Amino acid sequence: MPLPSPLSWYSHHLPHWFLSLVQVFANVSEIILPFLFLVPIRSVRMTSFVFQIVLQICIVLTGNFDFSNMLLVTLLLSLLDDQFFYGRKKSLSKWSIVGTIFNVLIHGAILYGVVLLFSLKINGTRINSEIAFTKSQFDNILGQGLTYTIHFGLLSLAGTVLYTLSNVLFDNQGTGSKTFGIISTIFYGVIAILLFFSNTVPLASLHPASNSTINPAIRATYNRLHKLHAVNQYGLFSKMTGIDGRPEIVLEGSNSIEGPWKEYNFLYKPGNVNHSLPFVAPYAPKLDWQMYWAAYSTYDKQPWLLSLTHRLLVGKSEVLALLDKLHSPFVQQPPKYIRGILYKSKSAWWTREKVGEYFPAYTKDSPGLIEFLKARNLLPTISKQVVNPIWKQALDTIRYITNHLEATLLFWAVFTAGLALICTSGSSKKISQNTFYYTGLFYFMYFFL
Template sequence: MIPLRYTRNLFLRAFCIVYLSAFLSFYIQIPGLYGDNGVLPAKAVLENSKHKTLSAKVHYQPTLLWLAPYLGLDTNYALDVLALLGAFLAFTGLVSQKFCTIPLFAGLWSLYFSLFQIGQTFVTSSYDEFLLEAGFLAILVAPLLPGRKKGSKGASSDFVSFWLVKWFLFRFLLTVGLTKFISGCPKWWSLTALYYHFQTMPLPSPLSWYSHHLPDWYLRLIQIFANVSEIVLPFFFLVPIRSVRLTSFVFQIVLQICIVLTGNFDFSNMLIVTLLLSLLDDQFFYGRKKALSRWTIVGKIVNVVIFGGILYGVVNLYSLKFGGTHIESNIAFTKIQFDNVLSQGLTYTIHFGLLSLAGTVLYTLSHVLFDNQGSGSKTVGIISTVFYGIVAVLLFFANAVPLASLHPTSNSTVAPSVRTVYNRLHKLHAVNQYGLFPRMTGVDGRPEIILEGSDSIEGPWREYNFLYKPGNVNHSLPFVAPYAPKLDWQMYWAAYSTYEKQPWLLSLTHRLLVGKPEVLALLDKLHSPYTQKPPRYIRGILYRYKYTPWSQKSQSTWWVRERVSEYFPAFSRDSPALIEFLKARNLLPTLSKQTVNPIWKQALDSIRYVTNHLEATLLFWSVLTAGLALICTSGSGKK
């Protein structure tokens, strides 16, 4: 049995980095998004509760924010405490392995779940649910207490808990890949989706412009690589052949690096890379070279055969034809054939997963029973394996529900009792349904909402600029991941809707009209007007953006745009229509009536003052660098 102790430790510390980015992202944006003067005040969510007792309130909205009055805090400062405490715990787990235990990860999950409960529309991108589900599994991976024996191989339950991580990652990638074809989107089916993807993604990176101008045949090959990586390769996460898993790991890492370089997708790619560590073992990091055993040679041969077969299948299923300067490709299977395979394949996939889980549990039990260790350790190992095995079976069947729901045939086979388990776990976001970007949008150009202000209804109108989303056609966009700019991200989705269905957008407009500094801090104040005095009117204009052609790469212009229509009419701060709209949705800013302990207030205001003087991404990388420096200087990073 190859040990997993070092792999587990690396996995948990990497997870702490993900949590660190998530909590810091939330903390930076609390005043502008969730404060009393924010776009969607958090206290409005809590005030909707008519319950009197603490237990009834927690049942209505499970969040630690209900404890704020008992700690001498109001909702605003309680949010700061939760986010800072989460960042502190994540930093602690990063710099010291001995703190990476179940209590720490249970605390991290509880804190982020509490923040998620008041996140409203700004936590609907699926990535927050992705973190919560993965964080729930990290609790199972973490040890109950710090390891004491330096030479310990780790707990026997590591194999079962890591199997759950691999199954979750398998289900996530498979679902993301399949939904692109299930949606019937003609761009995914014609292998032309990447012609538009780099231009229409929510937050492009500086390299997105260059990726958009890659040759068409090359973009088609990249899409094929992504399809295979998401739909085919995840099956090999669960096979018992080490060399096959390692090869799958390499391909997945290449895909994630490409995504990170060409787009800003919050902390999701960092989290996927962390989950991919479950495919490794300690031998990958410090294994010594030794003579190849018979099984190792067989495994390598099987690895070559499998990936050779995948290459052969790709050539046939995508009709690859190799020319002199390019490679032609087209999907060679029909939608009917895909649907027929999917209807039966999902059921076989679930059976395959159950067989893999059973094999993992039996494999672990056999090593516990026949390993040369004391009777006490053997008893603990058996109890631990059985316990984690039962938990794994429960989570497996709950995970099977969203997977089976991808097709009506397999969905109809789900037992009501299994669906009940899923529903209860889904309320905790411990199991979720995914399917990112199933249809390619913005084929004719990406829609963008531009907010314009003026002191006269006749104009002139001047634009507000955001920090991370397209606006000024002469401004390139920065690398921002793993920081998650929730306002910029949500502006992207609002452009595909109407302002009546996006009440937060008019709330943002009202805050700008009254000049709330907390909200202005979320915008690009260096390139935006009215930072000193708010305008009298603000309106929303819908534009269509496209990248400039390759021939203009020497110029400073990155985008060309054309006006489409008025997104919402001009409003003043006292506009009756605007006031009534916000009042009906309890979105008018109000002063907090809760008292705050002066010691809490002074301490939290001091921290906020310091962090307000640092750019968001710089704050994260500074904290991360400090953590890594502590690891190096203290020697705590040694296995």
């Protein structure tokens, strides 16, 4: 993961059998259960929703993936209905009983399949797991399953639209209300079907067998909608990284080419092995994220990194504000040389070994560095544009204030205050008291942790 959390180290050192079981849970939740979103039975969707929420909570606790998990949870809210949000309990009918039976049967079948596919066996206080299928078998099932899923999803969507339309037609309402209901149902139904067909393109592209079945007209519609970003593929990582150790770039400065070299520390990414790491999600510190991905590449393909190095060499205060100035050297006076060293972390971030030099030592006037940045138009320039002094002073003041606030704390303080306002009810005095209470409680918990 790009930015481990304080719990990452502990989760990494859990027993191997438990981590294997967690991997089974993640695979089932991400590969199998999402197909149940298309089942037109409320209890089935609700059970799948709970599994997905548990998975997202576990990810949030053990890794800082910025706002990605919040986006996923927001999408998952579409599985809920008015009965969940407003507590509108429906009378027990034969259809609800049938739905419950189907829910038990479906998840029972999934549980049975998981036991077989992952060879789950109870061994004393452990539950051992082992993959019992081959890569080719998984590939065949994926190719066939995607095609069947698209057809099943279309039938489910069509059934839902027709069911809603029948409710409107046979509802005892006035002519005007019924006409409006019919028109709105047809309108939203057409949009839903259009988006569904567009979604089949990125879904089917997961496998060549299903990708070849997409109608050219549907693909053309997807290409038109793609410009609007209404339908997109989503995924954090196309492949797993850091399996044999986490590569980490460390910037070191010195006033002599012979050393001693002192390490720059960042606010959120792993660096000093004696420092723990904070919870930062859903805040996304871009510099720390980019440092993670740069470690999987070479510095000549990361021109921004050498631009960062040059700005540190000239002592740009805006760049220094992005680093952990309390634990970094050369805050008052920039060093003469800066170099990049590549390390590989083992067992999370508390131990690391030096791999080699990531980029050589540069000074602020090094010809190679200057030419590299000049060729990419990355050298800092002095703007000759006339600036409104009042606006400049106002923006500089805002920037000065925000630079002295911890970004994660600021975000969660505002978020908690807003959540308290939404969740509380009653008089304005009560809302004010509850807001103060919840916000103060968050501040206490944050500093305590």
